[in-house]
Amino acid sequence: KAGVTQTPRYLIKTRGQQVTLSCSPISGHRSVSWYQQTPGQGLQFLFEYFSETQRNKGNFPGRFSGRQFSNSRSEMNVSTLELGDSALYLCASSWDYNEQFFGPGTRLTVL
Amino acid sequence: DQQVKQNSPSLSVQEGRISILNCDYTNSMFDYFLWYKKYPAEGPTFLISISSIKDKNEDGRFTVFLNKSAKHLSLHIVPSQPGDSAVYFCAATAPSTGANNLFFGTGTRLTVIP
Numbered sequence: 001k002a003g004v005t006q007t008p009r010y011l012i013k014t015r016g017q018q019v020t021l022s023c024s025p026i027s028g029h030r031s032v033s034w035y036q037q038t039p040g041q042g043l044q045f046l047f048e049y050f051s052e053t054q055r056n057k058g059n060f061p062g063r064f065s066g067r068q069f070s071n072s073r074s075e076m077n078v079s080t081l082e083l084g085d086s087a088l089y090l091c092a093s094s095w096d097y098n099e100q101f102f103g104p105g106t107r108l109t110v111l
Numbered sequence: 112d113q114q115v116k117q118n119s120p121s122l123s124v125q126e127g128r129i130s131i132l133n134c135d136y137t138n139s140m141f142d143y144f145l146w147y148k149k150y151p152a153e154g155p156t157f158l159i160s161i162s163s164i165k166d167k168n169e170d171g172r173f174t175v176f177l178n179k180s181a182k183h184l185s186l187h188i189v190p191s192q193p194g195d196s197a198v199y200f201c202a203a204t205a206p207s208t209g210a211n212n213l214f215f216g217t218g219t220r221l222t223v224i225p
Binding site: 004006031033035042043044045048050055056058088090092094096097098099100101102103104105107 | 143145147152153154155156157160200204206209210211212213214215216217218
């Protein structure tokens with residue numbers, strides 16, 4: 001069974017731009033969650049989508065948004081990028097309320 | 112406020128010995144706990160989990176112990192192997208409340224010395 005895939009793996013943007021990251025969950029998994037990892041804040045929850053609906057949201061500004069498609073694939077978008085948005089963005093999928101399996105992440109660098 | 116804490120940033124163990132990684136949590140609503148292993152620039156790899164209805168779960172060389180009264184869990188790796196060297200994260204969640212988001216500790220870097 002294929003694991004969680006994320007594209008792109010690396011991304012360089014400049015301040016003020018916007019970015020879209022993509023995640024394909026494990027086949028059959030209906031929940032997709034997004035996390036941000038930074039050296040200062042560690043791993044922090046952004047939001048979760050389940051059956052195309054946002055089920056849960058973390059404490060991030062509205063510049064961070066996401067969506068889920070009918071095939072469970074998910075995208076997250078960050079608008080008006082700031083230097084502090086530089087991080088490893090991780091997507092995780094699960095069937096429902098159980099173990100989450102992570103993708104390799106997208107390394108975003110904001111210059 | 113850090114709801115999941117791993118107070119030991121690093122741990123070194125000889126190959127073949129036991130590795131014990133510790134984790135404490137503060138939120139009594141947490142009822143499902145997980146351990147992940149992570150290499151740099153990669154996503155966390157799921158290792159083992161435990162529900163709050165249990166106090167122990169075992170999978171091969173990995174055993175997780177949960178002490179609900181102390182709000183403490185630990186991961187035991189026996190025997191430790193050099194390939195176990197990585198950063199280990201403890202995570203907690205509260206599915207009984209309808210939440211599926213994981214709260215992570217800050218990680219413990221395990222080094223297994225050959």
